[in-house]
Amino acid sequence: MHKQLETVRLLLQTKLSAREIASAVGLSKTTVGRYRALLIFKRLTWDDVRGWSPAQIDTNLNKARRGNKVRDPLNVAALHDELAATGLTLQVWHEDYLRAMRPGTAYSYSSIHRKLHAYRKTLPTFMHMEHRPGEKVLVDFSGLQASYLDVTTRKRVPVTVFVGVLGGSSYTFVDAIASQSVPEVMAAHARMFAFFGGVPHVVVPDNAKSFMTKPGPGGTPQRDYEDLARHYGLTIAATRVYHPKDKAKVEAGVKFVQQHVLRRLNTLTLYSLEEVRERIEALLPQINARPMGNREPSRTDRFNSFERRTLRPLPALPYEYAEVRTGVKVDGGYHILVEHHRYSVPHALTGQRVDVRLTADCVEVFHEQRLVAKHARSGVIGGLTTTPAHQLPAHRAQTDRNPEALKAWAATQGPTIKRFVHGLFEQDRPYMGLRPADQVKTFVSRYGAxxxxxxxxxxxxxxxxxATALKRKLSIQAKEGATPRQPARSKNALGPGSFTPAKRHSDEHPDPFE
Known part of the structure; x- marks a missing residue:
C-alpha cells in the first residue's frame, strides 16, 4: 500500500500518535500531523478515502506546487566558451543572468558552478607553453571596452582596449585607442615598445583584420603591419584560428586587465580618449606590481629581474604609420595630386607612375624604389607645393621673377647692386621694376657682379x-678690357663716383673736342 494511503488508514482506524505513525510509514511527524488536521477539517472517514489513488491523496492532502515552473535548460559548454572569450568571472555573469531570467526559473550560482566544474573536468588536457625571456610579445584586444562621455553630444563613446603581454614575465601594457583601424593599432604598438623600453624578437597577434588579411600561422599580415615589423626587426607569428590556448598568456592578460583596469575605469566619468589613456597609464604600475598567483613575484619584479635585459634596443625613431599609394601618375606640370593638393617631382618624370608614402606631416615620392621627392604635407585644398630643383630651367626662371626673389638675389651680389635693385621696386607700381631688375641679373651673368x-x-x-645707361657703361668697360676707371684729369672733375657722359668709341664717332 502507498505510504500516504497507509498513513491515512492509521490515522482514521488507530489511536497511534503522530510520532508512532511517522516512524511506521517513513514520513515526517509534521506531515503526519498535517494529514490528521486535514482529515478532521474535511470530516473524512476511512470509507471515503479507501479507494483514493496516490494522485487524489496528493491533491487533497498535499500543498500545491509553487508555480510548477520549468527551468530553461542551461548550455554549460556555451557558458564555458563565453566566459573564456569575454574574460568575465562566473559571479559577474550570474548577476547578469539573474536579471535576464523570469523569477523562479533561474539556476542558483552554486548549481551552475557545480555544472561548470563537472564540464571542465571532461575537457582534454593541455600543454603548458614555454616562453623564453625577450622572445615574444603577444597582443590582443579586450572584448570589454572602456568609454568616455562626449560633452557635446552627452553620449557615451566606446573605446577599444589594446593589450600587449611579454611572454617571459607577463609584464603587461594597456592602451586606449579610438578603434581597431590600422593607424590606431600601429600607433599602439609603437607606444607599447616605448613602454617596454625595448623590442622582443617575435610579435604574436590575434587574427583580427587589423593584423592579418589572411588568418592563421601561414596567413598574410597587413602590409602596414609588415612595415612596422621591418622597422622594429620583428617576426610576425600569428596564432591558429579558434585556438585561444596558442595565446593563453595574452588571454590571461586581457582577463587580468578587465578585472583590475576596466572595472575601475567603468566606475569613473571621463571626458576624452586622452583622459582614458592617462588614467590607464596611472594604473599600469599598480597592476604590474601586484603579486602573481601561487605567491610568485609580481610582473614588474619578473620583468626587471630577467626579461628587461633580453630585449633588443629600440630604433632611433619610433615607427610612424604611413599610407602608401602606388601607381600615382605624374601630370604634365610634373606634379602629383595627393589629398586635393599637388606636390612636385623632377620634371623628367612627367607622365610616369610613382609610389607615394604619406605620413602625418610628410609626403615622400618613390620611382623604381628610389626616393625622388620629399615635401612637408600641406592641408591646403587646391594648393601647390613646388621645389625649384624639380622645374625646367625656363620655368624656374619664371618662378624666380618676382620682387622678393629678385631682391633676395641682389643681396648676394654686392651692396651697390642690392641698393639699385631694391630701389627699382620702391615705387607705386613695384612690378614695373621687374624688367630692369631682370636686365641687371642678365648683366651680372654676362659681365660679372x-x-x-x-x-x-x-x-x-x-x-x-x-638699365640703358648701365648697359652702355658695361659695354665700354668690356671693350677697354675692364680696366679700373682712372681719376678725372680736369680740375673741374667731380671725383670718384661722379657721373661722366659715356664715352663713344673714337673710330665710330670722333669727338672734335679731343
Whole structure:
C-alpha cells in the first residue's frame, strides 16, 4: 500500500500518535500531523478515502506546487566558451543572468558552478607553453571596452582596449585607442615598445583584420603591419584560428586587465580618449606590481629581474604609420595630386607612375624604389607645393621673377647692386621694376657682379641710373678690357663716383673736342 494511503488508514482506524505513525510509514511527524488536521477539517472517514489513488491523496492532502515552473535548460559548454572569450568571472555573469531570467526559473550560482566544474573536468588536457625571456610579445584586444562621455553630444563613446603581454614575465601594457583601424593599432604598438623600453624578437597577434588579411600561422599580415615589423626587426607569428590556448598568456592578460583596469575605469566619468589613456597609464604600475598567483613575484619584479635585459634596443625613431599609394601618375606640370593638393617631382618624370608614402606631416615620392621627392604635407585644398630643383630651367626662371626673389638675389651680389635693385621696386607700381631688375641679373651673368658694381658706382646717384645707361657703361668697360676707371684729369672733375657722359668709341664717332 502507498505510504500516504497507509498513513491515512492509521490515522482514521488507530489511536497511534503522530510520532508512532511517522516512524511506521517513513514520513515526517509534521506531515503526519498535517494529514490528521486535514482529515478532521474535511470530516473524512476511512470509507471515503479507501479507494483514493496516490494522485487524489496528493491533491487533497498535499500543498500545491509553487508555480510548477520549468527551468530553461542551461548550455554549460556555451557558458564555458563565453566566459573564456569575454574574460568575465562566473559571479559577474550570474548577476547578469539573474536579471535576464523570469523569477523562479533561474539556476542558483552554486548549481551552475557545480555544472561548470563537472564540464571542465571532461575537457582534454593541455600543454603548458614555454616562453623564453625577450622572445615574444603577444597582443590582443579586450572584448570589454572602456568609454568616455562626449560633452557635446552627452553620449557615451566606446573605446577599444589594446593589450600587449611579454611572454617571459607577463609584464603587461594597456592602451586606449579610438578603434581597431590600422593607424590606431600601429600607433599602439609603437607606444607599447616605448613602454617596454625595448623590442622582443617575435610579435604574436590575434587574427583580427587589423593584423592579418589572411588568418592563421601561414596567413598574410597587413602590409602596414609588415612595415612596422621591418622597422622594429620583428617576426610576425600569428596564432591558429579558434585556438585561444596558442595565446593563453595574452588571454590571461586581457582577463587580468578587465578585472583590475576596466572595472575601475567603468566606475569613473571621463571626458576624452586622452583622459582614458592617462588614467590607464596611472594604473599600469599598480597592476604590474601586484603579486602573481601561487605567491610568485609580481610582473614588474619578473620583468626587471630577467626579461628587461633580453630585449633588443629600440630604433632611433619610433615607427610612424604611413599610407602608401602606388601607381600615382605624374601630370604634365610634373606634379602629383595627393589629398586635393599637388606636390612636385623632377620634371623628367612627367607622365610616369610613382609610389607615394604619406605620413602625418610628410609626403615622400618613390620611382623604381628610389626616393625622388620629399615635401612637408600641406592641408591646403587646391594648393601647390613646388621645389625649384624639380622645374625646367625656363620655368624656374619664371618662378624666380618676382620682387622678393629678385631682391633676395641682389643681396648676394654686392651692396651697390642690392641698393639699385631694391630701389627699382620702391615705387607705386613695384612690378614695373621687374624688367630692369631682370636686365641687371642678365648683366651680372654676362659681365660679372664686380663689373656691375663698378659701373653703378660711376653714377653720381643711383636715382639717376637706369638699365640703358648701365648697359652702355658695361659695354665700354668690356671693350677697354675692364680696366679700373682712372681719376678725372680736369680740375673741374667731380671725383670718384661722379657721373661722366659715356664715352663713344673714337673710330665710330670722333669727338672734335679731343
Amino acid at each position: 664686380a663689373a656691375v658694381e663698378r659701373a653703378l658706382k660711376d653714377f653720381p646717384s643711383l636715382e639717376l641710373a637706369n
